[in-house]
Amino acid sequence: MKKILLNRDFILFSIILIILIAVGFANPLFVTPKSISDVLTDTSILIILALSQMIVILIRAIDLSVASNLALSGMLISLLSTVHPELPVYYFIALSCVIGTILGVLNGISIAILKVPFIVTTLGTLSIYRGLIYFVSDGKQVYSNEFSEDFLALIHVKFLSLSFLFWLAVVVFIVIYVLLNHTRFGRNLYSLGGNPDAAKYIGINENKYIIMAYSLSGFFAGLCGYLWVARYSVASTQIAIGFELTVISACVVGGISVMGGVGTVLGCVLGALLIGLIRNALPAVDISQFWQLAISGAIILLAIIINTKTEQRKEKTIMVKN
Amino acid sequence: MSLIPEKPPFKLLDILYKKEFILFVVLVSILIINSNISPYFLDLYNLIDSTFLFSEKAIIALTMTFVIIARQIDLSVASIIAVSSVVLGYTTSLGYDTWLVLLLTLFSGALCGAFNGAIITKFAIPSIIVTIGTMSLFRGLAYSFLEDSYYNKFPKLVGKLGGGYLFGYIPYAFLTFILLAFVFAFILHKTSIGKKIYSIGNNPDAAQYTGIAVDKYTFVLFTLNGLFSAIAAIFLSGRLSSVRPNIAFGWELEIITMVVLGGVYIYGGSGSILGVVISIFILGMLSFGLGLLNVPGVGIIIFTGLLLILSIGFPSFVRTLRRKNE
Numbered sequence: 001m002k003k004i005l006l007n008r009d010f011i012l013f014s015i016i017l018i019i020l021i022a023v024g025f026a027n028p029l030f031v032t033p034k035s036i037s038d039v040l041t042d043t044s045i046l047i048i049l050a051l052s053q054m055i056v057i058l059i060r061a062i063d064l065s066v067a068s069n070l071a072l073s074g075m076l077i078s079l080l081s082t083v084h085p086e087l088p089v090y091y092f093i094a095l096s097c098v099i100g101t102i103l104g105v106l107n108g109i110s111i112a113i114l115k116v117p118f119i120v121t122t123l124g125t126l127s128i129y130r131g132l133i134y135f136v137s138d139g140k141q142v143y144s145n146e147f148s149e150d151f152l153a154l155i156h157v158k159f160l161s162l163s164f165l166f167w168l169a170v171v172v173f174i175v176i177y178v179l180l181n182h183t184r185f186g187r188n189l190y191s192l193g194g195n196p197d198a199a200k201y202i203g204i205n206e207n208k209y210i211i212m213a214y215s216l217s218g219f220f221a222g223l224c225g226y227l228w229v230a231r232y233s234v235a236s237t238q239i240a241i242g243f244e245l246t247v248i249s250a251c252v253v254g255g256i257s258v259m260g261g262v263g264t265v266l267g268c269v270l271g272a273l274l275i276g277l278i279r280n281a282l283p284a285v286d287i288s289q290f291w292q293l294a295i296s297g298a299i300i301l302l303a304i305i306i307n308t309k310t311e312q313r314k315e316k317t318i319m320v321k322n
Numbered sequence: 323m324s325l326i327p328e329k330p331p332f333k334l335l336d337i338l339y340k341k342e343f344i345l346f347v348v349l350v351s352i353l354i355i356n357s358n359i360s361p362y363f364l365d366l367y368n369l370i371d372s373t374f375l376f377s378e379k380a381i382i383a384l385t386m387t388f389v390i391i392a393r394q395i396d397l398s399v400a401s402i403i404a405v406s407s408v409v410l411g412y413t414t415s416l417g418y419d420t421w422l423v424l425l426l427t428l429f430s431g432a433l434c435g436a437f438n439g440a441i442i443t444k445f446a447i448p449s450i451i452v453t454i455g456t457m458s459l460f461r462g463l464a465y466s467f468l469e470d471s472y473y474n475k476f477p478k479l480v481g482k483l484g485g486g487y488l489f490g491y492i493p494y495a496f497l498t499f500i501l502l503a504f505v506f507a508f509i510l511h512k513t514s515i516g517k518k519i520y521s522i523g524n525n526p527d528a529a530q531y532t533g534i535a536v537d538k539y540t541f542v543l544f545t546l547n548g549l550f551s552a553i554a555a556i557f558l559s560g561r562l563s564s565v566r567p568n569i570a571f572g573w574e575l576e577i578i579t580m581v582v583l584g585g586v587y588i589y590g591g592s593g594s595i596l597g598v599v600i601s602i603f604i605l606g607m608l609s610f611g612l613g614l615l616n617v618p619g620v621g622i623i624i625f626t627g628l629l630l631i632l633s634i635g636f637p638s639f640v641r642t643l644r645r646k647n648e
Contacts, residue, residue, distance in 0.1 A: 062450070114635030115642065117588045119395070119450070123575055127627035134620035245454055258451050290469045294462025300455035301441065308447050 043276025060260030073225030104218015108211030194261030341585035393590025401460035411473025435548015484560020523590030
């Protein structure tokens with residue numbers, strides 16, 4: 001029983017419940033099924049991206065280029081849809097995923113083969129991919145009336161009164177849960193992150209896993225490229241700018257250690273939900289939108305401090321730092 | 323190079339392989355190409371004015387060099403600029419004396435930096451994650467204070483510092499950068515402080531065992547980085563003569579690009595101020611030249627990103643190939 005109470009994911013879940021109840025008292029409209037389903041829809045893209053970022057963070061890396069990747073894939077398929085509105089929507093989704101994967105593989109090659117440190121690589125591609133959006137679109141926007149009906153319709157499909165986006169996030173959650181917990185690929189990712197040297201000695205090909213992790217991250221960024229464009233029915237050079245930091249924050253709040261090899265899939269989803277909940281709850285309790293950024297920043301700091309405190313308690317340090 | 327045959331060949335190769343030399347060759351070729359393409363490039367006044375585009379970032383790049391050599395990173399510098407600019411505008415609006423306004427602005431920057439340093443050292447958390455958090459926190463504080471308004475009144479001195487010239491020729495921001503570059507080069511390469519920073523970056527644990535107060539150094543470096551962000555904030559606010567909370571958005575990446583392109587190893591332990599200074603000029607002259615050719619800012623963004631990856635990727639790729647051949 002005590003073990004359950006001290007479980008990270010359980011604590012996170014309780015915090016989410018407490019916030020929900022507190023906001024509900026302040027503004028009962030916020031806890032109606034309709035409003036909660038809106039929050040879930042609004043957080044779905046964040047959940048998908050946080051789950052794919054988790055794969056990268058597990059092997060002690062970070063992918064800062066996801067938001068630029070998302071925006072570039074989204075822009076490319078939007079431009080295509082203005083020229084060929086007759087193509088079925090599944091074609092666009094598949095294409096977006098392929099573009100995203102290619103951009104992810106490029107990251108992976110730069111890191112694994114060219115040996116450019118991951119921060120430098122993904123900082124660089126963050127600029128390059130974002131710059132390419134201006135290049136392909138000439139700085140113009142694609143507006144909602146330029147998309148085909150089919151392109152935008154899928155996102156509004158509902159099942160059991162919950163949105164397509166939400167169900168997609170559930171599917172991605174299950175896929176990544178199985179991938180990380182029940183396959184050799186997942187186990188090897190954890191061991192590479194936990195102890196890269198030991199992992200190499202037992203024959204895990206580090207380069208292969210780096211490229212695979214980044215291509216998965218790219219794949220889901222591409223998928224979210226379609227989702228983002230379809231949900232907000234606009235593609236511009238500015239979409240999702242800075243969103244990579246929100247994604248990383250969700251992982252960190254969810255207890256994924258940036259030192260690698262530590263973190264659960266459930267925790268990651270709860271982290272994303274907590275951040276999504278706070279973003280949506282602030283307007284409900286009349287806190288100005290201008291405070292949102294500062295509050296998110298404070299929460300990230302608090303979460304990492306708590307994370308590190310609990311992690312450090314487990315290991316004994318030999319050396320006393322001055 | 324055959325002009326100096328009396329030197330032993332291996333030393334010649336040493337110079338050729340030095341990062342600073344390669345960077346210098348790149349800089350010279352950019353200057354030659356630029357002046358051939360555009361007749362306006364080699365105009366002295368144009369060249370002087372082009373320094374306005376990078377001097378503020380360059381000032382922060384100096385302390386960022388120290389931070390990265392010590393195996394840390396600071397993503398919050400641009401947000402600190404936002405905080406300090408808001409403090410600058412607010413204290414001016416309260417009618418404080420110029421010196422007090424400047425003092426409080428500098429203090430706000432140093433305080434933000436110290437906050438980073440305290441969390442990083444106190445809780446032993448990687449700086450990349452802490453500064454991702456404070457990047458939102460500091461920028462958010464600027465937003466919540468200023469909301470959608472702006473400041474456009476600053477002390478006269480600030481306007482003069484931001485847009486003025488010494489003796490009518492040398493911009494104050496550029497002059498400050500050059501003077502500070504000499505000071506920082508001296509500290510890093512000629513004093514024991516510099517040696518300690520290198521050893522912290524090479525192996526923090528070993529540095530700790532040899533009696534270097536690693537945490538103290540880390541804390542001071544982050545505080546200094548905050549202070550220099552405030553200095554940049556003063557120049558920038560004076561130049562723009564308007565402060566909104568989104569001021570200097572995205573600068574942290576440009577500043578880190580300056581440092582890393584200058585040959586400072588992102589995982590610490592190596593690099594030089596000379597390399598960073600040359601890379602600052604490369605990036606500055608590149609964007610100035612591309613601007614003269616009417617290449618939009620986007621082209622410069624893509625080019626900078628490619629330059630960053632290739633400048634590190636190409637040498638290491640060649641090294642790997644050579645190792646395979648042996």
